[in-house]
Amino acid sequence: KRGIRIGYEALAWGRHVSDHRDAWEIVRRADHPSVGLILDSFHTLAAGVDPEPIRAIPGDRIFHVQFSDAPMIGMDVQYLSRHFRCMPGEGDLPVLDFARAVMATGYAGAMSIEIMTDQFRGGVPRIIAADGHRSLIYLMDQVRRAEPDRRTDLPVLPPRSRAEGIEFVEFTANPAEAETLGAMLHELGFSRTGQHVSKQVSLWQQGDIKLVINCEQEGFAHSAYVMHGTSVCDIGLMVGDAAATVERAQALGANVFRQSHGAEEFDIPAVRGVGGSVLHFLDRTSELAEVWSREFKATAGRVGGAGLTRIDHIAQTMNYDEMLTWTLFYQSIFDVDRTPIVDVADPGGLVHSRAIQSPDGKLRITMNGVETHRTFAGRFMADSFGSSVQHIAFATDDIVATSERLAQSGFKALPISENYYLDLVTRFDLDDAFVAVLRSHNLLYDEDRSGAYLQLYSPPYGEGFFFEIIERRGAYAGYGAANASYRTAAQKRLTRPDGVPRR
Template identity: 60%
Template structure:
């Protein structure tokens, strides 16, 4: 299987695009005509540059407004085609994309279009070239791949074939299974793009909101199953038009594209066993059973403050590392490691971000398979020297250079807590916290698609629709990802300005990844009582919030009084209720959340976010004041 991507999909000048595409692992490129025209090299030079990077030109595109024109426009169209054929031969590619005409003078009629394509096929064949015809979703007369196929079928020429684009099919809600009736050898090329479901003009939607397979809401997997079923064996290519990508890192976007393509075709192979998907065998998405641990890098007074907060939440120090300055704090199934080392990765993380949750350990079903899948999909491995008596726990890099360790029981890695830590006899009372409900990662908004793709291609996780979180000074986009059983949940929060709480955290921490951790309890009121006995300082909530709560929900006066007395937020939907209690922010904006889920509530209390953020901002240092 040849992997390909259109040069229009990523940012930069042509050499920068090509270098990023080659580094990501693609086999070839669709060269977008504009990228070639704006480059100052000759067609021959461009072709040599592409091949020197180990790439091939899988397609030249686009050639517009060809079929169905009256004379003299028709004759002019054939002249234009001949000049493009000259260019293709100099570049060193044999396939051109012709998209269905949008020309106002274009005449309808399948036979007329077929006749024009047959005539063009005769000219292309004399040069050893091929022509692929694609139905644009907004084409003047042809906007459906079924009509485009009928035109190609009637053109009846070996040099004329069909080009399919997932966006043009799925955006118009055309059944992709109709592709199964098209002979595989008459499909010359396949382009892929996903997109969020938005009700807007098709052309505008296509030109600004396409994204990588798996980043949107279109069923690109079903589309590719239908394409592969009749025996298609040609290139699989990405054609992405996205304003966000045009201003992003070419290398990062190309890497995401390759990851999305490999993950997609692996899914296709599993769901359509007869498909000829020539890919190395890779393990399927891994099951995450939960969070094994979260490690903080900290020092001095900040570490003491963190330990105090944990103690007031009922955590107790239950182990010290056999050779390093690490302390293990536990409660229920929750493990928090505080790392005070002055060398190694955690030390570097502290020097960069200050106190930070630098490492998350995931309990997976199979460590070896998790590492293999991550590596195949382009994740960066992480490793540092281990000391005497330490286990070598596999890990990869995560957001902002953070680390994700993989632990399972079968390999013995789950014994790390007894093998590497000396147990203590601290008998501090716990407060009813049982597990980590979810972890919230903060990033710039333009990174959200990338990290959503990262998690959903590595692990068996689904994503919820993106929601807007209203900050008093801006907007934060939030998306939740979770495993089928809810054992691992993570929320991605994208900041568009440093004025928001999320943006403030990013600026203060120089891009730290985890802003808050939510702990689950079975009874938040009993936990709150235990916290109060231990000296916990909760986030103060405005009385106005509870007055509004009274008008929104049918709650008893007694229940509202209990909520207000403990500074607990409340939300409910048709499936259940959600109660939230927050610590005060520390270390530049990190905070803890305690949650109780009642019934089958699946959300995260998004309606409460503006009130929580406002309360947190009241406690942060005044604007313009230096960080102490």
């Protein structure tokens, strides 16, 4: 009479009805047009219920659908619900299978998100809303690609972008600090190979690595310098289609970045990234492939080098509360997978770390979530006022040879304590001669069934930025997490003591 409808939902911890199949049977037997079913992905999937039978339910008998995700943690389902329910795509539940089954019913009603995490309760509403919007669009885009015959009220999006790697990293600095940074790069074997045709921007190269130092006194880079000091302000990714990548990113709620540029400069597609930084997209199929030859004048040829071949990964530091946001950002735009979160011990507390990486390993980004400024990563965040990239890892095919060449150029490695090597021989079956080589070069070592990983670090620079040099052997795909506590302890010995002012 008044158009009121009643939706019946089964809660996973319900005493009498805890399964959507039983809830549907109750609705079916009621046989009333104003009584329908409410489905919630969490209550189905967290209880281990197969979502496939949902396909047999008539779409008009489903009155509302709620989506949420959660990590696969062995605990009481009600506690999991109250503290860990996150956006679709941020957890480990098969939410896509659930969504495909729902859309197969012909359901055309409203969809909502029901989330309950400790981080979201104290989060910024605007950011939470943007995450929810992104997660639903990403989910429905996946449904349409998996079920092309199903109707979804969503514009057609370009597919997730396949990144071919990190094309460049740009630093912002004032002229004096640029000289210091340039000297560090020279010690690492880089050559200053180009100067921008109209700006105070220099290009440094080694192998396939391109680093840019921007000393402009206006524009975005200068604003980033005023905010963060000498820091990474821009990351360039090589993708298959730059225009399509920014189109997808914009549809998923990313903020497109634009600034004025000279007649001789390219308008490179870009969006805002972690910590207010910029992500630029280049490709090899448009004129963007000519950016280096047309925007930079050659200043000198490459000399020597230290055997560095490419950027293996970059490490971004952020507040722990932001990790799910940026995980979803990367995973919805790019064809990447995420690793589980691991806790890294630091003398000042724990740092939560996870990696985003493409299937072929050409793009790797590690994200370190901090909860306290007392950790090495947390202090970097505090002292640089939120700068994101804390370190860049360069790959080499022979880390011992690289270390020897670096020493000849004046590079001084981060000194690693003797107790690390005493511990190393208890963890791995390594011969004494090999351990002696590691010790003499301050190298760290890790291995698993697929291969091995060797690491060499620079001392911390400025507010805690540093470089890493790595060698991957075999199919090792990790990041040496077991070594992180030794590395951070060594770095903290060289940084400003707690309580001492920066200047």
